[in-house]
Amino acid sequence: MRIVCVGGGPAGLYFAILAKRRYPQHEVTLSERNPAGATYGWGVVFWDDFLDGLYRNDPDSAREIRESAVLWEGQEVRMRGERTAYLGGYGFSMSRRGLLEILTRRARALGVDVQFEREIGDPAGLDADLIVACDGVNSGIRERHAEHFGAGVAVGRNKYIWLGTPKVFDSFVFGFEQTPAGWIWFHAYPSTTENSTCIVECTPETWSGLGLDELDPDKGTQVLEEIFAGPLDGHPLINQTRSMGVVPWLNFREISNRTWRRDNVVLMGDAAHTTHFTIGSGTKLAVQDAIGLADVLPLHAEDLPRALQNYDEQRRAALLAVQDAAHSSMTWFEHVDVHIDPHRDPDAVEFAYSLWKRRGHYPFWRYQLHLATQIGPLRRARSSVSSARRTLRARRRGELPVLHP
Ligand SMILES: Cc1cc2nc3c(=O)[nH]c(=O)nc-3n(C[C@H](O)[C@H](O)[C@H](O)COP(=O)(O)OP(=O)(O)OC[C@H]3O[C@@H](n4cnc5c(N)ncnc54)[C@H](O)[C@@H]3O)c2cc1C
Known part of the structure; x- marks a missing residue:
């Protein structure tokens, strides 16, 4: 099967990795319009659930991502630089550029043909059995067929x-x-x-x-x-x-689509949906889409329509709760x-x-x-409990201790 991913963000790269890893005989090409190493944005945050998914699906890239990530502990709310209130929890973060570099290296090592500085206009011209439109929030492919996809954009x-x-x-x-x-x-x-x-x-x-x-x-x-x-x-x-x-x-653009597929084209990641940045989930959801499509990917192109229908239904349903949460979060910040x-x-x-x-x-x-x-003292006690839970979870997913200098 010939697969083309349009867009070299987390969605496209991770799907290319999984497609090639599970079906080495498939031909997988990824086209990214920007040069290698050029991307927007600074760091992204994520939590244990993201790492769990990465370790389950591709331990090699998961390990590298974890090693490059920084652990942050607790959340602070500072008002006028005078008063600080504390929230518990912990999470991880890393530079978006670093994340994309790891995924690009891994995709290439598995045999994905990653092409930078190649902008795809009309996907109809592509020789492919499956086209993954993972071209981001301003997806040209989605816009070209906006009526078919039932695309909606609400501007924050x-x-x-x-x-x-x-x-x-x-x-x-x-x-x-x-x-x-x-x-x-x-x-x-x-x-x-x-x-x-x-x-x-x-x-x-x-x-x-x-x-x-x-x-x-x-x-x-x-x-x-x-x-x-x-x-x-x-x-x-x-x-x-x-x-x-x-x-x-x-201004944030909240994207939704009535369907994520059109013939052999599927939307993925921000091209299909966005969730407000104040819940820090867009990258995780893009990667989960990639996992979702890889999970239903068939061996033969003849079975593709059914697989795409499953992907469309399952992923759209899985997103409803988080989209609601993201919308509530966006609204809260609009009414500070x-x-x-x-x-x-x-x-x-x-x-x-x-x-x-x-x-x-x-x-x-x-x-x-x-x-x-x-x-x-109670904050420190809570933090010790979190830390023990974190260690347990890291062990469960097979993570080795990460040593930072
Ligand atoms: C301010 C802000 C903060 C955020 N913070 C977080 C966070 O902390 N944690 C988190 O999980 N998420 C965060 N996100 C969301 C996250 O950045 C996105 O959800 C994620 O990047 C989506 O991945 P993607 O692969 O779908 O799209 P993208 O990462 O946008 O990748 C799409 C790629 O497609 C390429 N492309 C576009 N058109 C074409 C074309 N015609 N041909 C070839 N290539 C093309 C683009 O150049 C781009 O590289 C944040 C978003 C914002 C706006």
């Missing part, structure tokens, strides 16, 4: 910008600052052991009130550096990614002002709890746990 209200900083955070930090134009905040976490990701977000009113709509990118970044000088300890913000130029302010009483000093602990439960409802004991987490 808030403005955001995906920046980097040499300040290395060791936990996931939400930093909220109050300006004369309203609240503005960042979501920060380590990307590597040398730098962090810092996504800045605000309402459109605050954005224009601060003049960010009219400032050139460097001046705009200076304004953000001044606002966040405290939590960034005076470190700069970086608004460039290597080879991809200056980063723009964007509502969660802060303008007539009182902000209560960081209450605010942090509201932030924590933005994705849904939690049992009453969660709130008690949250209050307990604000007390140093």
